[in-house]
Amino acid sequence: MTKRDEFADALGSMLPRLRRFAFSLSRNPADADDLAAQAVERALRSRDQFTPGTRLDSWLFRITRNLWIDEGRSRQRKAAWEAPPEAGEQVGFDGAAAIERSAELATVMSAMSALPDEQREVVSLIMIEGLGYRETAELLGLPIGTVSSRLVRGRTALLASLGGGADQ
Template sequence: MALDTADTRRQVPNAFKDDLIGLVPRLRRYALSLTFDGNEADDLVQLTLLKAWEHRGRFEPGTSLVAWLFTILRNGFINGRRKRSREVPDPDGAHAANLSEPPRQDHTLRLRDLQAAIGRLEPAHREALMLVAVDGLPYEAAASVIGCPSGTVKSRVSRARERLTRELGA
């Protein structure tokens, strides 16, 4: 279909198309000599034909089409082998199962739950907790900011932590 469409537009000379199709048996024979596997050889020939068709404008008329196609086929074979050498065999999927990452949305949901629980704290408890636990102020400095004794800050932070622990089940 693609050959016929290109042919009607006169983008591809008939000789190129006919030569390409005529060389399929030789390409397959060469691919079999490299792969020793019929299915892999067929895939390699198909890849070669696709690349040759895609880059048909690079082919220089008057040069050897066979050599050009064999070079494409050989490079495809070598690139495939390189790719396979970096792959880890995992027929039963056990290795892939060990590489999985826990879903990130679970962390996001827990964070939203924490934010909501903090929002439900009494304002005085929330303020003390944020100053001490989030901003890292010592109790005395937080007491100075709030304007109350440090014992009151300790009590508010403790109550806020207890409530969060109850609500979040931590």
């Protein structure tokens, strides 16, 4: 067996311990696997720097630890210069418009809560949930004419409450 084979065999026998150490650093199985793989890759590239007769485990653990420290520094630099991925979803986000929509929603919800139960129920099912008149009538066990009249009265009351008047 050659010197190169002995190094590879010794490295292979260290993998479970190396992964456990990587997991103790990262506290995440996927990150631990990546870290251990990077450490093995670095060890194989740098095998000529290993001094035969010294402890391979200490050398590998040092490589792993240094890689983890480098990863932490990289994440810190990235966090300082890059916005989190969620921020991309907010590009062009108008905070004032969101506040206005929120206030409008609160006004509408307040007007909805002021409706009598039977009107609120029909308005909610048809106007908010998108059910048809027939589905709503079947769901509530009412004649379709009753659903229709409750919807008209509910919409009229909502419009009046919201300042839209009954003629809209």
